[in-house]
């Protein structure tokens with residue numbers, strides 16, 4: 359009988375199991391629904407290269423993921439950003455160095471931009487990511503969507519569009535769906551706008567992994583050996599003070615406690631007996647997962663660089679922006695990766711990969727030239743259809759939930775502890791946040 363059963367072998371569950379074993383707790387069993395580890399990170403290939411169909415970027419301040427990569431000697435490279443990015447909002451085009459969008463805006467819009475940043479700065483300053491619900495204006499901010507804030511505090515249409523695009527790029531959901539308090543919390547947990555949105559400097563999109571980030575999960579999974587059981591979806595958890603009984607379709611396991619490390623929106627697919635506190639169950643039921651289809655397209659060479667372009671497109675009139683040059687150095691192919699996000703993902707989910715590829719090629723041809731019509735390979739992954747994720751990148755809170763019920767995310771229930779990127783105070787929604795959440799849940803047990 360193990361001491362601890364970890365449910366879910368994404369980065370959070372793997373981190374929890376690893377941390378427990380490092381603390382000398384060897385009675386750990388990890389049960390994973392899929393036939394692989396890594397959860398919302400996933401291996402794929404394009405034009406013979408190993409790639410990430412899910413999470414992939416690393417930012418310099420994501421120190422837990424960086425530490426794992428260093429330990430396993432998995433090398434990174436910088437997202438290629440040399441040259442100009444292609445930006446278009448409201449019919450106006452701009453090509454700016456790196457990710458400089460300033461040229462898109464006239465003087466009035468520029469003043470609006472600065473005003474919005476100042477107001478956001480004031481709102482974000484008193485927010486403590488460990489307890490965003492203690493923000494002095496928590497209830498008020500949680501009662502409004504980001505869209506409502508845009509309509510009241512941002513004056514120009516183009517600036518509102520910019521923030522709407524920021525929302526679906528960060529959350530894979532629309533500004534009209536997300537609590538303003540949750541939005542501020544998410545951005546601050548990722549070190550603020552300049553870091554969370556950038557591929558330069560300290561930016562969250564600064565580095566990519568040679569061979570993909572998913573291999574880190576695979577290697578940690580291998581370390582666990584027999585303690586990891588794949589293809590074991592957990593259906594129910596019976597619990598009392600003495601411990602837990604965890605059932606999958608083929609086996610029953612007993613342990614002193616459990617760490618549940620499934621996506622926050624998947625929790626209620628497990629039947630708990632006795633049931634979880636009603637407020638917690640209802641809270642998780644009402645959280646939402648964003649929608650995204652991630653694509654990769656390969657060319658014989660990165661021809662956009664001939665035109666002085668860095669491969670980045672951020673445009674409001676195509677469903678498949680943003681996209682980025684992600685070509686690994688040391689090989690010849692030109693590789694672009696990007697997303698159908700939020701409503702764009704829902705609207706293109708049923709169309710199928712060939713139609714999505716055509717839509718992408720149109721966008722690339724418009725911005726990079728006719729050579730874009732000759733890709734050598736294309737692959738995409740629709741995360742809304744992934745049974746054990748239910749969407750991505752992370753769960754977000756619609757209005758009216760987070761200020762009151764947010765504390766329930768992490769609070770243990772009897773012998774059950776909670777992990778998963780959604781429970782992290784730092785880099786929530788990201789791989790780094792997932793690792794931190796698993797380590798925090800393990801510490802709750804070892805420090806008890």
Ligand SMILES: Cc1cc2nc3c(=O)[nH]c(=O)nc-3n(C[C@H](O)[C@H](O)[C@H](O)COP(=O)(O)OP(=O)(O)OC[C@H]3O[C@@H](n4cnc5c(N)ncnc54)[C@H](O)[C@@H]3O)c2cc1C
Pocket residue numbers: 365366367368369370371389390391392395396397398399411412413414415416590591592593619620621624627628650652741746747749750751752777778779780787788789790792
């Ligand atoms: C397309 C995409 C792009 C992204 N880009 C980035 C990025 O560039 N950088 C970044 O840091 N993050 C990115 N993310 C987010 C990042 O991948 C996630 O935040 C992180 O992987 C979440 O880890 P987790 O362990 O919390 O959850 P998950 O990875 O979802 O792991 C949960 C595990 O629980 C399992 N599970 C679910 N239900 C059960 C059950 N009943 N029984 C047993 N097991 C169960 C699942 O199969 C899964 O393996 C991206 C995600 C996606 C999908």
